[in-house]
Amino acid sequence: MDLKKVERVYTAYASVYDHTFGKAFKQSRESAVRGLPIKPGFRVLEVGVGTGEALPLYPAHCNVLGIDLSDGMLGHARRRVEQYQLSHVTLQRMDAGNMELADDSFDIVMAAYVVTAVPDYRKVVNEMIRVCKPGGRIVMLNHFSNGNKVIAAVEKLISPLCKHIGFRTDLALNTVLEGTSLLVASKKKVNPLRFWHLVECVNKKNGQEHEMVYANGYASLQA
Numbered sequence: 039m040d041l042k043k044v045e046r047v048y049t050a051y052a053s054v055y056d057h058t059f060g061k062a063f064k065q066s067r068e069s070a071v072r073g074l075p076i077k078p079g080f081r082v083l084e085v086g087v088g089t090g091e092a093l094p095l096y097p098a099h100c101n102v103l104g105i106d107l108s109d110g111m112l113g114h115a116r117r118r119v120e121q122y123q124l125s126h127v128t129l130q131r132m133d134a135g136n137m138e139l140a141d142d143s144f145d146i147v148m149a150a151y152v153v154t155a156v157p158d159y160r161k162v163v164n165e166m167i168r169v170c171k172p173g174g175r176i177v178m179l180n181h182f183s184n185g186n187k188v189i190a191a192v193e194k195l196i197s198p199l200c201k202h203i204g205f206r207t208d209l210a211l212n213t214v215l216e217g218t219s220l221l222v223a224s225k226k227k228v229n230p231l232r233f234w235h236l237v238e239c240v241n242k243k244n245g246q247e248h249e250m251v252y253a254n255g256y257a258s259l260q261a
């Protein structure tokens with residue numbers, strides 16, 4: 039899907055999102071945001087913020103910027119910001135694959151159910167790395183393709199269908215991380231059906247400790 043189609047699809051979903059996909063994602067999203075290591079004064083970027091369901095969960099002691107491509111989704115997020123009086127939250131319409139944001143400007147970059155919903159995940163991940171400070175955290179909550187061969191075959195089969203409704207199922211975490219400066223600090227499954235992975239990465243850019251990333255993308259890390 040191209041950017042225009044993604045925008046159209048999500049704007050069309052916007053009014054029902056919270057009652058459908060938004061609801062299905064709720065529990066995992068909550069545990070992901072509540073677990074973020076947010077210190078006072080931190081700048082947090084939420085990529086693909088959608089209708090802003092996570093926004094009330096961020097502590098008021100940080101500053102949050104939420105970006106999204108879809109005006110329809112952002113409209114709902116804006117109403118939520120007003121409803122909860124979230125003065126520490128700002129929203130901007132922006133393509134996550136081409137962010138109008140300075141290098142090294144966020145302590146934490148969060149992307150919930152986004153990496154598989156964007157037309158070009160590589161561009162988006164590279165942008166997340168660019169705007170995140172060296173040593174900052176990049177956190178992805180997503181379904182990543184399963185190592186199990188039977189499940190992987192089913193995922194591949196239904197992926198073209200899922201693309202029409204705005205996401206793909208056949209993307210593996212190793213593929214996302216390949217060639218990047220991201221070091222996996224933790225990875226866990228966060229919902230009862232164990233479908234969603236919560237992956238916290240350290241942004242080891244600018245040549246720091248690249249050699250610490252093992253072939254499987256993991257490393258034990260003393261944060």
Ligand SMILES: C[S@@+](CC[C@H](N)C(=O)[O-])C[C@H]1O[C@@H](n2cnc3c(N)ncnc32)[C@H](O)[C@@H]1O
Nearest residue numbers: 048086087088106107108133134150151155156
């Ligand atoms: C499945 S929704 C997830 C929304 C939200 N993060 C949540 O937890 O419910 C994916 C979101 O990514 C946004 N999106 C897709 N491609 C994008 C892009 N290139 N730039 C910014 N946002 C994008 C969509 O508009 C949509 O709001």
